Amino acid sequence: MKTIIVQWDADAYKEFTHLQQAVLEGQKAKKQPSYEQLLSSINNAIQNLKTDAFYGNLIPRKYLSRTAG
Numbered sequence: 001m002k003t004i005i006v007q008w009d010a011d012a013y014k015e016f017t018h019l020q021q022a023v024l025e026g027q028k029a030k031k032q033p034s035y036e037q038l039l040s041s042i043n044n045a046i047q048n049l050k051t052d053a054f055y056g057n058l059i060p061r062k063y064l065s066r067t068a069g
Contacts, residue, residue, distance in 0.1 A: 019038060
Protein backbone atom coordinates (compact mmCIF):
# COMPACT_ATOMS: atom_id res chain seq x y z
CA MET A 1 0.00 0.00 0.00
CA LYS A 2 1.29 3.43 -0.94
CA THR A 3 2.08 5.92 1.84
CA ILE A 4 0.14 9.19 1.58
CA ILE A 5 1.74 12.35 2.97
CA VAL A 6 -0.33 15.50 3.49
CA GLN A 7 1.85 18.59 3.01
CA TRP A 8 0.98 21.90 4.67
CA ASP A 9 1.73 25.44 3.63
CA ALA A 10 3.71 27.11 6.48
CA ASP A 11 0.90 29.56 7.28
CA ALA A 12 -1.79 26.88 7.10
CA TYR A 13 0.15 24.58 9.42
CA LYS A 14 0.66 27.42 11.88
CA GLU A 15 -3.10 28.09 11.93
CA PHE A 16 -3.86 24.36 12.22
CA THR A 17 -1.60 24.00 15.27
CA HIS A 18 -3.15 27.16 16.75
CA LEU A 19 -6.60 25.62 16.25
CA GLN A 20 -5.49 22.37 17.91
CA GLN A 21 -4.13 24.32 20.88
CA ALA A 22 -7.37 26.32 21.19
CA VAL A 23 -9.39 23.10 21.30
CA LEU A 24 -7.07 21.59 23.92
CA GLU A 25 -7.38 24.70 26.07
CA GLY A 26 -11.16 24.65 25.74
CA GLN A 27 -11.41 28.05 24.07
CA LYS A 28 -14.74 28.93 22.49
CA ALA A 29 -15.25 30.54 19.08
CA LYS A 30 -17.18 33.82 18.98
CA LYS A 31 -19.09 32.73 15.85
CA GLN A 32 -20.23 29.47 14.29
CA PRO A 33 -18.73 26.98 13.52
CA SER A 34 -16.97 26.13 16.75
CA TYR A 35 -13.28 25.35 16.95
CA GLU A 36 -14.13 21.72 17.67
CA GLN A 37 -16.25 21.51 14.51
CA LEU A 38 -13.51 23.06 12.39
CA LEU A 39 -10.83 20.74 13.76
CA SER A 40 -13.08 17.72 13.28
CA SER A 41 -13.80 18.71 9.66
CA ILE A 42 -10.11 19.21 8.90
CA ASN A 43 -9.18 15.87 10.47
CA ASN A 44 -11.96 14.14 8.48
CA ALA A 45 -10.70 15.70 5.24
CA ILE A 46 -7.14 14.57 6.00
CA GLN A 47 -8.35 11.05 6.72
CA ASN A 48 -10.36 11.02 3.47
CA LEU A 49 -7.30 12.16 1.52
CA LYS A 50 -5.19 9.42 3.08
CA THR A 51 -7.83 6.85 2.14
CA ASP A 52 -8.39 8.16 -1.40
CA ALA A 53 -5.81 10.57 -2.83
CA PHE A 54 -8.34 11.80 -5.42
CA TYR A 55 -10.97 12.75 -2.83
CA GLY A 56 -12.53 16.19 -3.26
CA ASN A 57 -12.50 18.64 -6.13
CA LEU A 58 -9.80 18.22 -8.71
CA ILE A 59 -8.07 21.48 -9.69
CA PRO A 60 -7.20 21.85 -13.38
CA ARG A 61 -3.46 21.73 -14.01
CA LYS A 62 -3.46 25.22 -15.56
CA TYR A 63 -4.34 26.70 -12.13
CA LEU A 64 -1.44 25.02 -10.30
CA SER A 65 1.86 26.81 -9.92
CA ARG A 66 4.99 25.20 -11.34
CA THR A 67 6.46 24.81 -7.84
CA ALA A 68 3.49 22.73 -6.62
CA GLY A 69 3.70 19.01 -6.47
